[in-house]
Amino acid sequence: xxxxxxxxxxxxxxxxxxxxxxxxxxxxxxxxxxxxxxxxxxxxxxxxxxxxxxxxxxxxxxxxxxxxxxxxxxxxxxxxxxxxxxxxxxxxxxxxxxxxxxxxxxxxxxxxxxxxxxxxxxxxxxxxxxxxxxxxxxxxxxxxxxxxxxxxxxxxxxxxxxxxxxxxxxxxxxxxxxxxxxxxxxxxxxxxxxxxxxxxxxxxxxxxxxxxxxxxxxxxxxxxxxxxxxxxxxxxxxxxxxxxxxxxxxxxxxxxxxxxxxxxxxxxxxxxxxxxxxxxxxxxxxxxxxxxxxxxxxxxxxxxxxxxxxxxxxxxxxxxxxxxxxxxxxxxxxxxxxxxxxxxxxxxxxxx
Amino acid sequence: xxxxxxxxxxxxxxxxxxxxxxxxxxxxxxxxxxxxxxxxxxxxxxxxxxxxxxxxxxxxxxxxxxxxxxxxxxxxxxxxxxxxxxxxxxxxxxxxxxxxxxxxxxxxxxxxxxxxxxxxxxxxxxxxxxxxxxxxxxxxxxxxxxxxxxxxxxxxxxxxxxxxxxxxxxxxxxxxxxxxxxxxxxxxxxxxxxxxxxxxxxxxxxxxxxxxxxxxxxxxxxxxxxxxxxxxxxxxxxxxxxxxxxxxxxxxxxxxxxxxxxxxxxxxxxxxxxxxxxxxxxxxxxxxxxxxxxxxxxxxxxxxxxxxxxxxxxxxxxxxxxxxxxxxxxxxxxxxxxxxxxxxxxxxxxxx
DNA sequence: CGTCTCACTCAAAGCGCTTTGAATCAAGCT
DNA sequence: AGCTTGATTCAAAGCGCTTTGAGTGAGACG
Numbered sequence: 001x002x003x004x005x006x007x008x009x010x011x012x013x014x015x016x017x018x019x020x021x022x023x024x025x026x027x028x029x030x031x032x033x034x035x036x037x038x039x040x041x042x043x044x045x046x047x048x049x050x051x052x053x054x055x056x057x058x059x060x061x062x063x064x065x066x067x068x069x070x071x072x073x074x075x076x077x078x079x080x081x082x083x084x085x086x087x088x089x090x091x092x093x094x095x096x097x098x099x100x101x102x103x104x105x106x107x108x109x110x111x112x113x114x115x116x117x118x119x120x121x122x123x124x125x126x127x128x129x130x131x132x133x134x135x136x137x138x139x140x141x142x143x144x145x146x147x148x149x150x151x152x153x154x155x156x157x158x159x160x161x162x163x164x165x166x167x168x169x170x171x172x173x174x175x176x177x178x179x180x181x182x183x184x185x186x187x188x189x190x191x192x193x194x195x196x197x198x199x200x201x202x203x204x205x206x207x208x209x210x211x212x213x214x215x216x217x218x219x220x221x222x223x224x225x226x227x228x229x230x231x232x233x234x235x236x237x238x239x240x241x242x243x244x245x246x247x248x249x250x251x252x253x254x255x256x257x258x259x260x261x262x263x264x265x266x267x268x269x270x271x272x273x274x275x276x277x278x279x280x281x282x283x284x285x286x287x288x289x290x291x292x293x294x295x296x297x298x299x300x301x302x303x304x305x306x307x308x309x310x311x312x313x314x315x316x317x318x319x320x321x322x323x324x325x326x327x328x329x330x331x332x333x334x335x336x337x338x339x340x341x342x343x344x345x346x347x348x349x350x351x352x
Numbered sequence: 353x354x355x356x357x358x359x360x361x362x363x364x365x366x367x368x369x370x371x372x373x374x375x376x377x378x379x380x381x382x383x384x385x386x387x388x389x390x391x392x393x394x395x396x397x398x399x400x401x402x403x404x405x406x407x408x409x410x411x412x413x414x415x416x417x418x419x420x421x422x423x424x425x426x427x428x429x430x431x432x433x434x435x436x437x438x439x440x441x442x443x444x445x446x447x448x449x450x451x452x453x454x455x456x457x458x459x460x461x462x463x464x465x466x467x468x469x470x471x472x473x474x475x476x477x478x479x480x481x482x483x484x485x486x487x488x489x490x491x492x493x494x495x496x497x498x499x500x501x502x503x504x505x506x507x508x509x510x511x512x513x514x515x516x517x518x519x520x521x522x523x524x525x526x527x528x529x530x531x532x533x534x535x536x537x538x539x540x541x542x543x544x545x546x547x548x549x550x551x552x553x554x555x556x557x558x559x560x561x562x563x564x565x566x567x568x569x570x571x572x573x574x575x576x577x578x579x580x581x582x583x584x585x586x587x588x589x590x591x592x593x594x595x596x597x598x599x600x601x602x603x604x605x606x607x608x609x610x611x612x613x614x615x616x617x618x619x620x621x622x623x624x625x626x627x628x629x630x631x632x633x634x635x636x637x638x639x640x641x642x643x644x645x646x647x648x649x650x651x652x653x654x655x656x657x658x659x660x661x662x663x664x665x666x667x668x669x670x671x672x673x674x675x676x677x678x679x680x681x682x683x684x685x686x687x688x689x690x691x692x693x694x695x696x697x698x699x700x701x702x703x704x
Numbered sequence: 705c706g707t708c709t710c711a712c713t714c715a716a717a718g719c720g721c722t723t724t725g726a727a728t729c730a731a732g733c734t
Numbered sequence: 735a736g737c738t739t740g741a742t743t744c745a746a747a748g749c750g751c752t753t754t755g756a757g758t759g760a761g762a763c764g
Contacts, residue, residue: 045466050750114397
């Protein structure tokens with residue numbers, strides 16, 4: 001069933017039928033009703049392709065993921081895509097997903113733009129200085145960055161205040177009296193990880209202390225990374241009594257390392273995690289397992305699509321940057337440092 | 353730059369240019385080279401939409417995920433989609449993703465078919481008796497099921513031999529001498545979970561033992577589920593000395609429950625997990641953490657796309673069912689039951 | 705009564721590609 | 735020379751929709 005057939009069946013021209021279905025005003029209300037009824041009855045559904053060709057828009061949003069950064073999204077994939085898909089389909093957009101080899105990404109974007117197969121792109125996991133942003137800007141393809149990058153181009157983005165979040169997490173541990181706090185960060189060529197590192201340093205320096213390279217780690221946020229790194233810390237850095245872990249997955253790994261040694265989180269050792277609120281690794285309940293700074297990946301997905309659609313429909317509007325604050329949630333995994341390592345000095349300043 | 357412009361620039365007709373680019377034989381080799389060179393030089397890229405309309409194919413594969421089953425995919429999302437996306441793009445197909453509310457799924461499929469916006473569909477997480485299969489069959493939309501369903505329709509599918517895998521896992525524990533083994537299954541309205549349950553029962557019954565409802569659990573495969581259920585077992589079922597956990601995520605939860613009690617997996621209690629080989633929750637190394645039956649979700653994704661493309665290109669070909677066997681991998685999480693609970697009876701039969 | 709509006713409807717021209725059927729021309733055959 | 739044949743190339747007809755510009759008739763107005 002196509003438009004022409006439907007029109008013939010209704011004894012109307014395709015023009016009128018098209019207008020009736022698409023809500024144009026130049027059509028009598030009675031006619032519109034008749035058309036809509038027939039369309040429903042005959043299960044008429046306009047051809048997506050034809051409409052796309054005629055209008056020049058594809059009603060599709062692309063998500064391009066570099067293979068190397070694939071792990072970075074890893075556990076959060078499902079949750080963020082629920083957000084993306086929901087918001088997109090609500091506005092009539094399809095969600096397209098491509099995992100692309102790093103060295104082919106530029107070509108891929110160029111083809112994407114030239115073939116006009118998508119109306120916009122969500123840029124994921126930006127690096128510290130992400131060249132893709134410049135590229136997309138040049139290509140004139142509407143896009144929104146999930147995260148940020150220190151690049152001299154105007155663009156729209158949504159990010160969590162990673163620096164502040166980790167600063168607060170570290171502060172919280174300092175306030176509890178921990179003197180030596182380690183950082184288990186993500187890969188530091190990623191913008192989010194670089195900012196988290198800064199947040200950690202901010203907090204330490206604010207107390208007049210110095211940071212040490214041996215207690216700052218960077219790596220892919222897997223469970224094994226959390227476990228192995230914590231193991232290493234327990235072996236080599238006995239003065240450390242708390243860690244800030246930049247993901248709930250490695251936090252579980254860190255916890256396992258403690259438990260394997262018979263240690264208890266919150267008593268013998270403290271953990272604060274960055275929690276993206278993954279549905280299969282929930283950290284909730286009366287007293288959540290982990291003390292954490294948290295922010296919903298799913299909600300971020302939804303908002304990003306809103307920003308992108310705004311750019312698509314109005315390409316000349318001003319760029320928008322949205323910064324979300326993470327929420328600090330006190331759970332079971334933190335406590336005062338054990339007496340041996342405890343301190344009596346500067347402590348519990350009346351700080352935010 | 354469109355085809356017509358390129359043709360004018362080359363002093364050729366659009367027909368010839370189109371044929372040259374698409375590898376048709378009716379074009380002189382020298383002409384083809386000239387055309388290809390110009391296309392590359394001018395960054396010509398055919399319009400996806402126009403091609404789609406002209407050919408009647410969309411070169412897009414849809415993945416429709418019910419919101420309620422979204423969690424079921426959860427942790428494995430990223431990995432399976434890496435497989436899907438890779439295989440698809442290699443064959444020139446785009447990957448489209450939709451999370452759909454359960455009650456709107458039928459309508460969604462009908463629209464998908466009527467609007468001809470995708471060439472095929474991957475059906476995820478089928479239930480025991482999945483009506484969507486019948487629907488897709490009626491709609492004439494090519495599809496492949498990731499998993500299986502007990503439904504009276506011919507269709508193509510790829511599944512892991514869940515029943516056998518869990519049977520082997522259970523057998524392995526029985527061979528070690530465990531007399532009371534609990535099952536932490538997924539949601540049992542899902543086909544994969546129903547089969548796993550059967551595998552568990554197969555193994556127990558084969559030893560002439562009976563299964564008990566109180567030691568068989570069913571639920572969404574989260575970390576918390578693994579933790580809470582194991583907690584419950586430790587409290588209420590002291591005779592149980594081993595568990596079969598149907599996912600690596602809840603297995604971590606189960607492990608945490610043990611460790612929280614100061615118990616050691618592989619010594620005080622045994623765990624066998626079903627491992628989908630998730631990249632952020634790797635279970636590898638010299639001696640993997642968990643004894644597991646495993647199967648790669650990523651590889652499954654790749655193969656499923658192959659099957660689907662076969663159906664798309666040749667809709668009348670015979671349907672194909674692919675059954676993969678999981679691999680049993682012995683790790684640190686299993687051992688003989690502790691002496692108290694140990695047995696001297698039927699043990700270590702020379703069974704597969 | 706003639707002219708203007710307004711409300712509605714339509715024919716036709718794209719959108720940018722593929723594909724069919726026909727045209728052209730040189731070479732091969734009788 | 736006349737007819738095939740095969741190798742190239744092309745003009746034109748779609749694919750199914752949107753959109754422009756024009757047309758129609760009824761009522762309003764001078």
